[in-house]
Each structure stands twice: as structure tokens, then as C-alpha cells.
Amino acid sequence: MGTEPRLGSKVFYKIGEVSQLTKLPAYVLRFWESEFSFLKPKKSRGNQRLYVQRDIETVLEIKRMLYEEGHTLEGVKRYWARRGRAAAKLPPREVAKKLRGDLQAILKIIESHSP
Template identity: 90%
Template sequence: MGTEPRLGSKVFYKIGEVSQLTKLPAYVLRFWESQFTFLKPKKSRGNQRLYVQRDIETVLEIKRMLYEEGHTLDGVKRYWVRRGRAASRRLRPREIAKKLRGDLQVILKIIDSHSS
């Protein structure tokens, strides 16, 4: 048997790996993509979904809100709309730096994987 994927162990994850990490069926992940405009994994040339760590963290937060806190799909959508608006108005320097650092780490991993 192969080893199970671990969050943070690579840059891109296919939908099957995300399904294992989040313990959600792939059809749920595809459905959520159709419902939540902010959940848009990249697509490979072969049209496979490629999730990054931030996408997986978003999936886990949606899962928590729906399954543990009992929110509806519409409630989760409203929350993310409000969160997006609030975040765009009040980004703190520390949050910006954290986001940039994460983005740079992804870029460095991509560069490292292509240089070896």
C-alpha cells in the first residue's frame, strides 16, 4: 500500500489526495467548487484539479462550519462574502506578510522541483 498524503508535504494535491486528507468524498469537493466561488483549485493540462495548501485549509474550514457548527450552505456563503469584504478593507501588515511568505514558499518549492 502507498503512503497517505500529508498536508504540507508537497505543493499540489490531486482531488483523491485531498479527499483522503479531508475525509470527504471527491464528489463533495466537486460540488463545493460549484457552490463556493472562492474555492477554485487550479487545473492541470490534463484538466485534473490541483489543490494547494490554502485550498485544503478552506475545504477543512467549510467542512467544520457545515458538519460541526451546523451552518447551511447559504450561511457559509454569506460568512465568506462578509469575511472577504472585511479582509479586503482591513488587511493588517502581519497578515499580508504571512500571506506573502506562504506564496513565496510555494514558488520556491516549484523552483526547487524544476531545478533538480
């Protein structure tokens, strides 16, 4: 089937690739999407899930919290809710700084795929 996907080597990843990267079954990823409102990969015209690097990082963080740290699903939901409220309270300058960093990371990905 070829080489295994590497995180950061593509812009979009299908659920099978994310399953390989995270070593989680696809049904777990679909279940987590139904449980965690913040985990919503885009869908293609053919209704295939298209994960970006940030989605995969979120999946890996959820996996760590559940499997390594022993949190419950409800505990992870509360953590992310608090995290979202904390981010909403950031001053505009900090939000701009974070956005700038995110955009620079996206630019690096795009540039790495340019001929």
C-alpha cells in the first residue's frame, strides 16, 4: 500500500491515514467526533472526512488524556470547555500573536509543497 503517512507531510488527511498516524481505529475517531464538539474535521464533496494537522494534534491530545492520564470523557470535555473560555478571555494582542503563529505554520506547510 506504500509508505505510512507522516504528520506534516500533507495538508489534508483522510480518516484511514489519521487512524494509522494516531494508532486509533477509525470508529474511535468517528465516536470522538460525536462526543467532542470541538473535533469537527471538514468533509469533502464525497463526504469523506478531511483532517488537518491541528485536528490530528487534538486527537493525539485527547488520546493522551484518556489513555495515559486516565481522564474520563466528561473530564476531557470539561478541560476543553475551560480551555475555550480561557482563550476567549485573551487580550486582542495575544489573539493576534497566536493567529500570526498559526498562519506562519500554515505558510510553511504550503511552501513545503510548492515546486
